[in-house]
Amino acid sequence: MTAMLNAGYVIGSYAATFGGIALYTWHLLRRARRAAEQVPPQDRPWT
Amino acid sequence: MWAITRLLAGKDLRVEMRSRVIINQVVPFAALMMVMFAFALDSDTVLARVAPGLVWLAAMFSLLVIVQRSFALEAADGALDALRVAGANAGGIFLGKALALAAQLAVLEVILLGAALVLYNSHIVGSGIALLVGTYFTATAGLAFVGTLYGGLAVGAKGRETLLPLLMLPVVAPVLIGATRATEAALGTNGATATDGWPWVGLLTLFAVVFGVGGTLSFGSLIDE
């Protein structure tokens, strides 16, 4: 019983960690695309 | 630098003497908080035990209000920018604002402590008076320095009213802890004795020195356009 319960906590923590990272990454890349539309590629110092 | 400090502190205190905003609004607010704490906790024994913490908590919330007021004065007509353009030393401005803030806060804290003694039935232990005075000065200095520093940071910016508590409360947490423990020792709460309190006064002194020096040095880069 406790083992099952603990597995739930473990899976929950993995879900929160990877979910949080994925959500932030998605948000970041969307921001990047939006901002990039307004700046011509030759102005970006990294290209 | 010291001339600016004196002038600015004098100016702030004169503004307060004429407008009486702190006396007429902040002091009643602080007193009200002490009464509300009693409603929320609803037990004489609990109240007596947490009285020191409540005093400093109320002082901190009042500090937020006073800082807003202090910098609203400066932001109103771009007074702070004008001072800088006129060549006033930034460190002097910082110390002047902090001094006025400390004076107002000091008055408020006496009232809060008095309220705790009356409303929450606390007593000062005989040997605790020196400790209480030490705590009172060091904690007030620390709070005033932090309040001035972060108040200056947010001055003139949109959303500063809501940002200030977020920035300031985490920073003053050590003061809350230190001043509460030292005051507990001075009031003999939970069987604490005066000697337990002095290390905390040391912490409060360190805190005040760090933020006093840091603020004097960095205030210029914070407020300049």
Place this chain on the structure above:
Amino acid sequence: MNPLINMDTRATSTRFTSALGLATLIGLGWLAVFGLFLSPNDRVQKTGVRILYIHVPSAWLAYLAFVVTGLASAGYLWKRTRSLTLDRIAGASAEVGVLFMGITLVSGSLWGKISWGTYWTWDSRLTTTAFLFVTYIGYLAVRDLGGSHEQRARRSGVLALLALVEVPLVHFSVRWWRPLHQQESVAKGKLSDLMLFTLFVGLVSFTLLYVWLVMHRQRVAALDDMVDDGGLDRALADRRSEGMP
């Protein structure tokens, strides 16, 4: 499908970040497989030990991120060149640090529930961590206050240095306040080789993830700044052309 390896939008990606992103994905995939399935249960911690493989790396990287923020801010304020890139790195690192600190607090409290029976204890390390989290949320809010880029950089730079001063003060006052210490999370030398390896995979892949995120975030900030400047230039040009009939 996965946004990490979406090659057609090269907004803030370069060949280097794409490769780095791919390596990060592989690392995180490995970590999930090793952490959840392949590594053995701990004798004392049982299955709870698995949380450590993500908790410890994210905590470490969050601290590292805040140190980088402090160093970049100090660099900005110190150097005469006033490089806005340093300021943007400071901001990017702080934002990623807040993300990592947030997930650290979540995974930590779940781990605490398993091993101590409570989500939270007023241990000095935990409390300091929570204060760090709030402090850097405030730092990010200050970065969004507006004003010129230089003003933002100077303001947030000073704030980042003040945060470095604040952290030890908070830490020591909390430690004095509650002098009880949680015993070391995992006693040294008790981890098997496979456990140590899994933890190592976690550290490496989180480090890669951190670098990848900061690079992208820094570039997004650069783009935003350029858009700001461009908008100003355009407004000025409009204004001038109005004056001339």
